[in-house]
Amino acid sequence: MSFLSVKSLTASYGVSQALFGVDLDINPGEVVALMGRNGMGKSTTVKAICRMIAAGGTLEFAGQNLHALPSHKAARLGLGLVPEGRRCFRDLTVAENLLATSRPGDWDMGRVTQLFPRLGERHSQLSASLSGGEQQMLAIGRALMTNPRLLILDEATEGLAPIIRQEIWSAINRLKQDTDMAILVIDKTLAELEQVCDRAVMLERGKTVWSGAMTALTPDITERYVGV
Amino acid sequence: MTETILATHGITKSFGALKASNDISIDLRPGEIHAIIGPNGAGKSTLIGQICGSLTPDAGRVELMGQDVTSLSTDQRARAGLGRTFQISALAMEDTVLENAILGAMGASGRSWRFWSAALGDRSLRTRAEAALERVGLAENVTKRCADLSHGQRRQLEVAVALTLAPKAFVMDEPMAGLGAEGSKNLTGFLDSLRQEAPILLVEHDMDAVFALADRISVLVYGEVIATGSVDQIRSDPRVREAYLGESA
Amino acid sequence: MSTILIIEQVLNGLQSGVMLFLMAAGLTLIFGVMGLINLAHGSLYMVGAFAAAAVAGATGSFVLALIAALAAAALAGAVIEVAVIRRLYDSDHLDQVLATFALILIFSEGTRWVFGSFPLFLDIPDALSGPVTLPGGIQYPLYRLALIGVGLLVAFGLWLLIERTRIGIQIRAGENDREMIAALGVDISKLYTLVFALGAALAGLAGALVGAIQSVQVGMGEPVLILAFVVIVIGGIGSIKGAFIGALLVGLTDTLVGIFLPEVLKLFMDAAPATSAGSSIASMSIYILMSLVLIWRPSGLFGARA
Amino acid sequence: MSRETLFNAALLLGLIAVPAWAVMTDEPFTITLATRAVILALAAAGLNIALGIGGLVSLGHAVFFGIGGYAMGILAHHAQSYTPLMEWPLVIEGTKFMPVIWLLAVVVSAVAAFLIGLMSLRTTGAYFIMITLAFGQMFYYFAISWSTYGGEDGMSIYIRNDFPGLNTLVPIQFYGLCLAILVVVLIFTARLRRSPFGLALNAARQVPARVEAVGMDPMRLKLVAFVISGVITGLAGALFADLNRFVSPTMFSWQFSGEIMILVILGGVGRLFGPVAGAVTFVALEHFLGGITEFWHIFLGLILLAVVLFARGGITGLVAGKEATHD
Amino acid sequence: DVKVGMITTLSGGGASLGIDTRDGFMLAMEGANRDDVEVVIEDDQRKPDIAVQLADKMIQSEKVDVLTGIVWSNLAMAVVPAATAQGLFYLSTNAAPAQLAGKGCNSNYFSVSYQNDNLHEGAGAYATQAGFKNTFILAPNYPAGIDSLTGFKRFYEGELAGEVYTKLGQTDYAAEIAQIRASGADSVFFFLPGGMGISFLKQYADSGVDLPVVGPAFSFDQGILQAVGEAAVGVKNSSTWSKDLDNEANAAFVAAFQQKYDRLPSIYAAQGYDTANLLLSAIDKADVNDDAAFAAALKEADFASVRGEFSFAANNHPIQNVYVREVIKEGDVFTNKIVGTALEDHANAYVDACKM
Numbered sequence A: 001m002s003f004l005s006v007k008s009l010t011a012s013y014g015v016s017q018a019l020f021g022v023d024l025d026i027n028p029g030e031v032v033a034l035m036g037r038n039g040m041g042k043s044t045t046v047k048a049i050c051r052m053i054a055a056g057g058t059l060e061f062a063g064q065n066l067h068a069l070p071s072h073k074a075a076r077l078g079l080g081l082v083p084e085g086r087r088c089f090r091d092l093t094v095a096e097n098l099l100a101t102s103r104p105g106d107w108d109m110g111r112v113t114q115l116f117p118r119l120g121e122r123h124s125q126l127s128a129s130l131s132g133g134e135q136q137m138l139a140i141g142r143a144l145m146t147n148p149r150l151l152i153l154d155e156a157t158e159g160l161a162p163i164i165r166q167e168i169w170s171a172i173n174r175l176k177q178d179t180d181m182a183i184l185v186i187d188k189t190l191a192e193l194e195q196v197c198d199r200a201v202m203l204e205r206g207k208t209v210w211s212g213a214m215t216a217l218t219p220d221i222t223e224r225y226v227g228v
Numbered sequence B: 001m002t003e004t005i006l007a008t009h010g011i012t013k014s015f016g017a018l019k020a021s022n023d024i025s026i027d028l029r030p031g032e033i034h035a036i037i038g039p040n041g042a043g044k045s046t047l048i049g050q051i052c053g054s055l056t057p058d059a060g061r062v063e064l065m066g067q068d069v070t071s072l073s074t075d076q077r078a079r080a081g082l083g084r085t086f087q088i089s090a091l092a093m094e095d096t097v098l099e100n101a102i103l104g105a106m107g108a109s110g111r112s113w114r115f116w117s118a119a120l121g122d123r124s125l126r127t128r129a130e131a132a133l134e135r136v137g138l139a140e141n142v143t144k145r146c147a148d149l150s151h152g153q154r155r156q157l158e159v160a161v162a163l164t165l166a167p168k169a170f171v172m173d174e175p176m177a178g179l180g181a182e183g184s185k186n187l188t189g190f191l192d193s194l195r196q197e198a199p200i201l202l203v204e205h206d207m208d209a210v211f212a213l214a215d216r217i218s219v220l221v222y223g224e225v226i227a228t229g230s231v232d233q234i235r236s237d238p239r240v241r242e243a244y245l246g247e248s249a
Numbered sequence C: 001m002s003t004i005l006i007i008e009q010v011l012n013g014l015q016s017g018v019m020l021f022l023m024a025a026g027l028t029l030i031f032g033v034m035g036l037i038n039l040a041h042g043s044l045y046m047v048g049a050f051a052a053a054a055v056a057g058a059t060g061s062f063v064l065a066l067i068a069a070l071a072a073a074a075l076a077g078a079v080i081e082v083a084v085i086r087r088l089y090d091s092d093h094l095d096q097v098l099a100t101f102a103l104i105l106i107f108s109e110g111t112r113w114v115f116g117s118f119p120l121f122l123d124i125p126d127a128l129s130g131p132v133t134l135p136g137g138i139q140y141p142l143y144r145l146a147l148i149g150v151g152l153l154v155a156f157g158l159w160l161l162i163e164r165t166r167i168g169i170q171i172r173a174g175e176n177d178r179e180m181i182a183a184l185g186v187d188i189s190k191l192y193t194l195v196f197a198l199g200a201a202l203a204g205l206a207g208a209l210v211g212a213i214q215s216v217q218v219g220m221g222e223p224v225l226i227l228a229f230v231v232i233v234i235g236g237i238g239s240i241k242g243a244f245i246g247a248l249l250v251g252l253t254d255t256l257v258g259i260f261l262p263e264v265l266k267l268f269m270d271a272a273p274a275t276s277a278g279s280s281i282a283s284m285s286i287y288i289l290m291s292l293v294l295i296w297r298p299s300g301l302f303g304a305r306a
Numbered sequence D: 001m002s003r004e005t006l007f008n009a010a011l012l013l014g015l016i017a018v019p020a021w022a023v024m025t026d027e028p029f030t031i032t033l034a035t036r037a038v039i040l041a042l043a044a045a046g047l048n049i050a051l052g053i054g055g056l057v058s059l060g061h062a063v064f065f066g067i068g069g070y071a072m073g074i075l076a077h078h079a080q081s082y083t084p085l086m087e088w089p090l091v092i093e094g095t096k097f098m099p100v101i102w103l104l105a106v107v108v109s110a111v112a113a114f115l116i117g118l119m120s121l122r123t124t125g126a127y128f129i130m131i132t133l134a135f136g137q138m139f140y141y142f143a144i145s146w147s148t149y150g151g152e153d154g155m156s157i158y159i160r161n162d163f164p165g166l167n168t169l170v171p172i173q174f175y176g177l178c179l180a181i182l183v184v185v186l187i188f189t190a191r192l193r194r195s196p197f198g199l200a201l202n203a204a205r206q207v208p209a210r211v212e213a214v215g216m217d218p219m220r221l222k223l224v225a226f227v228i229s230g231v232i233t234g235l236a237g238a239l240f241a242d243l244n245r246f247v248s249p250t251m252f253s254w255q256f257s258g259e260i261m262i263l264v265i266l267g268g269v270g271r272l273f274g275p276v277a278g279a280v281t282f283v284a285l286e287h288f289l290g291g292i293t294e295f296w297h298i299f300l301g302l303i304l305l306a307v308v309l310f311a312r313g314g315i316t317g318l319v320a321g322k323e324a325t326h327d
Numbered sequence E: 001d002v003k004v005g006m007i008t009t010l011s012g013g014g015a016s017l018g019i020d021t022r023d024g025f026m027l028a029m030e031g032a033n034r035d036d037v038e039v040v041i042e043d044d045q046r047k048p049d050i051a052v053q054l055a056d057k058m059i060q061s062e063k064v065d066v067l068t069g070i071v072w073s074n075l076a077m078a079v080v081p082a083a084t085a086q087g088l089f090y091l092s093t094n095a096a097p098a099q100l101a102g103k104g105c106n107s108n109y110f111s112v113s114y115q116n117d118n119l120h121e122g123a124g125a126y127a128t129q130a131g132f133k134n135t136f137i138l139a140p141n142y143p144a145g146i147d148s149l150t151g152f153k154r155f156y157e158g159e160l161a162g163e164v165y166t167k168l169g170q171t172d173y174a175a176e177i178a179q180i181r182a183s184g185a186d187s188v189f190f191f192l193p194g195g196m197g198i199s200f201l202k203q204y205a206d207s208g209v210d211l212p213v214v215g216p217a218f219s220f221d222q223g224i225l226q227a228v229g230e231a232a233v234g235v236k237n238s239s240t241w242s243k244d245l246d247n248e249a250n251a252a253f254v255a256a257f258q259q260k261y262d263r264l265p266s267i268y269a270a271q272g273y274d275t276a277n278l279l280l281s282a283i284d285k286a287d288v289n290d291d292a293a294f295a296a297a298l299k300e301a302d303f304a305s306v307r308g309e310f311s312f313a314a315n316n317h318p319i320q321n322v323y324v325r326e327v328i329k330e331g332d333v334f335t336n337k338i339v340g341t342a343l344e345d346h347a348n349a350y351v352d353a354c355k356m
């Protein structure tokens, strides 16, 4: 049994079904890429794991059945989400955003501002007035502050300057080396994913259509499922 | 002097002690794509806000087709020929894709003050909207509610709405953000063809796209333009590499 | 008009402002912080006053009466949060308006059903009754001074809670994005029940304290509700400091305009029309104040959002 | 045909059938009751344009309702006492002629809505709710102390005003008149919702920034919607005053603003027939529950609560399904 | 058979007044135990438009002959003119605004209670008798408030230390009390009905200003005295009725009311009771469908009023005494006792204006 085990996951938005059978496993220390074209169900999978929408199928994390837990209890098992579109708490300052949901552990204010010095400089600014990239850093910092065992990054490098993206990727690499945090990454730049991910899972129309080691990813497959 | 479509002259804007724009003068010429790049928080969106009228500069001027538009409101600037896309999608979520596009067509044709005839029944509005949706690849989704679109599809719609305006100049804030690899590739191709219609001021972090598209690049750091030049010039500029590009180029 | 009287009226204005703050405090918490339009706040105020009057009548103890007011209102608050309000956080403000309007009907007539149609008796405790003499020879009721004290304490306590504690941060975060804060591991539902109960308890406390110098009757909460909304809107929703300043402004305006405007008008016109015109305008004064503030600053004096 | 369309048609048929039913069962008062429901529905239909399409949560619509009422009250008062309304600079006499009264109601409501909108639309959300309430309270207190026209006591008009070709004293005829106006307004609303203006207004509620970016001024769209909305509610006020042959400052009260809003929410915000469903239900509840117990407000409260909790989208939502239909 | 429609306030804030009106009225009706009179009762929620609607209902559907029961002047103004214009009789159990006493009087309209100004006039007369020279007067800023101060001044001969109109529904009177303190007044007259009066009296008692206070009976009525408590003891108020008025009808009424409802009756109950008895007396004399005869029968006022001597003036408003009462404590209960008569056989100021 894996750390996170997702089997035949289904989910719907009202009457329209978005997931038709997603399979996905992650083990501690692993970095897995979740890939697919726009609208194929990557974010929906993440929302289902975090119990933000109701879902069917197997959903287990750290030996617990996630279906039985409300969103906040699932999170406390060690899920750290960086959501699509950032979703910082607009009316809170940067520092307050980081503190609001922090849980004790290695990651604290000091370590996060070390990773993103920009957040330190802006720590008493309202997050609504941050630049897009700054908000993205804040969302990552916020998730790290919960000291997750599984970090989920949904388009975490969207809108970041190349130099910062590199920093984030190297931070992920460091996380991978130094901790046994499991990481699930959704991102669009294949080259960058290849640097850090161990495995990849491809979604098409709400279904897992391919999964395997990153090294086994052929141009053929990527052409077919992500179009490059 | 070359003819310019859009230009800023010495734009300056502060938020408290922070100088988000410091004496910025840039211009956009016919047929070109002028990319603005720079670290996060450098002031790119702030600059765009001032160009489009949602922010008022503390000093400086904005000119469109040689006319000073600094004192015009956002909607007046849009009518004067400025088509923009937002960094974070700004769409009417409850409405359908087609309705969102028609909104743009309506604004462009000044037909918003009709109270009786149905908007969707207006041939010319509809043709215009559908053409734009077709071009960004949303033709199959016209009846979908915007809230049901994926993130990437919303980004496409964002561009389509700007298209319906048939503007004199496009101002795009990170149009690639959230698009998948394939989507970025397609949009890159699309923008490439769009420059014939109207020049584009493009803010983007996707360097593949910027390097593929830009005729000129300006680099903004801490509210100041530190360099303007061709792709090659910028790529090899050490200051730019240090502040922004890192190893990636 | 003597200086002493003017000072006394300014004091009255401040005091009525603090009293208003006491009423508005719970509402600020619920409306400002949780983003919920709770029209039934006035009902909780009424519940507090009735509970206090009933317990004071039975035991003769004002302290017990206050405790009863706090407990009854908090309980009522917790119950309606769990049974009704909880289902409405995700829906828009309008559903909240209708639901809490329905709660007003239920509470008002329910209270009348239990306590009858006649006003109840609740008096100032002996230890606090009667006037004291302030420097300058102003005679001022001790109880009102005590109200000022309680109001200031509540203001300070609330400000600490919201601005300086982690719970406060979480509450505000929840207002921005409930789904997100839950996904990050905070049990926002429980937190909101607590906050709602706290807001209700404050309303109940205000009802009991103010009930001692006013009339404890069915429907007493509604005029107060409107005033409390005026206060927090002037101050800027979500700001405890704003609510406090707003309350003082409203208290001063209401008191001073009512007293001085007729006098001022008498300088220009006959006494009778001056009195009536003066008091007509006075009754509109706080609304005029509110619209001026909002026209000048569309999100109140200390409102965070534009 | 969608379920909502069917429901709307049934509602309309029901309203048309009311007089027949009243005659058959010899309950003439039913017509008065139905007239009340229709007029309240009209007032709510006015608000529904601002609220449902434009997202303008106005807690001050009683202002327009009251203006309509006082337009009727003042004109008829002068007509029945044979005193001119104004002697300088030009002589204006009172009148008992409904079209003139309506014209006045509409014009004054429009001006008031324009001015109030101009000042209020800078604010949003709860601030907008409260600033509109503030204007309502100003009018309310003004009316209370306006002793020329009865102050708090209001004004009674002895005989209902005239409409050419009708005997308005006959309940059925007056009812028919009110119903006709309601239908006209609903048709107008239905067209408006699909018109370019409606589309733009709807978008201005959701994303003002987008509307601006395509060259329209959201503020102006909202202001126009607010004026249209105020005018309709004002007209309803004039009819309501004529129904009761009485006007008083309670027409301006915030409770009344609240009640109009409750009607819209109860029926279904933004639904074409929402105001009608809401008004009919509310008037019926008020009428029938009142007979059962002295404490009928408790039951009214419980019913309203049930509607909010179990019928998202009000009564129309309950009957016709959640989403507004798009086609 | 006669059908009577009672429209009164039975829910919400003002319900206690309507409930007493109804209970007093029904006490007399049930006491008479007749099967030729039917009463229908409806709740107006204290809203004028609801009252009008109920009147329409009673006229159109119930086909009543007589309407009665409205507590508030503004509701009466909404209902009475239209009802009498349609040929119905209206007997007022309480509200009696000046418009309906003067130019707007009607042969089908009778006020059994008083004319609105009466109690204020009584208070003014008492203030004069008591030798007050410099009174501070206050009332809410609405027509009844303005009428009340006018009524007071009509019979008060001293100077005014101040005249203040407060906000309708105001609950805090600290500012007015400070004005009173500073004004050098020797006494205070106030008209603040309902909760306003309770608040004022409690705050006044706590302020340390101890000038004598006079007011109309409304703020000292049985229903609200208990809520005012000690603060009211000793205050003089003017009333046309009191439970200790010494006459047979009153003794019987008070006893019967207490027995039936287990509380002391209020002035509203007394007025309701009188109204019912007046109506019954007229029914015995004339056919309700014969307007002129029935009006004449009513006007005779041939019934035993709990207020003792009672007759109608030319404008169909009572001629009666206005008494001065003092608030006392009887055991645990606060109540009133008569201490004098302010005006004897008093009618009202609008008789001459009424052309009937």
Ligand SMILES: Nc1ncnc2c1ncn2[C@@H]1O[C@H](COP(=O)(O)OP(=O)(O)OP(=O)(O)O)[C@@H](O)[C@H]1O
Pocket (backbone or CB within 6 Å): A013, A016, A018, A036, A037, A038, A039, A040, A041, A042, A043, A044, A045, A084, B147, B148, B149, B150, B151, B152, B153, B178, B180
């Ligand atoms: N809130 C929603 N309501 C209804 N349908 C939705 C919603 N969100 C997403 N969908 C639909 O569900 C499907 C999957 O969307 P999802 O957001 O999971 O895609 P994605 O793979 O994350 O795409 P992207 O790369 O564009 O973010 C899409 O077809 C989308 O239209």
Ligand SMILES: Nc1ncnc2c1ncn2[C@@H]1O[C@H](COP(=O)(O)OP(=O)(O)OP(=O)(O)O)[C@@H](O)[C@H]1O
Pocket (backbone or CB within 6 Å): A129, A130, A131, A132, A133, A134, A159, B015, B018, B020, B038, B039, B040, B041, B042, B043, B044, B045, B046, B047, B087
């Ligand atoms: N209203 C505001 N108040 C205070 N500071 C602001 C405000 N708006 C923007 N800023 C600050 O101004 C700077 C420039 O922001 P801007 O959004 O223009 O950056 P950007 O270049 O677009 O960055 P990104 O690429 O991350 O989107 C940022 O540091 C931001 O925090």
Ligand SMILES: [Mg+2]
Pocket (backbone or CB within 6 Å): A042, A043, A044, A084, B150, B151
């Ligand atoms: Mg996604």
Ligand SMILES: [Mg+2]
Pocket (backbone or CB within 6 Å): A131, A132, A133, B044, B045, B046, B087
């Ligand atoms: Mg930006």
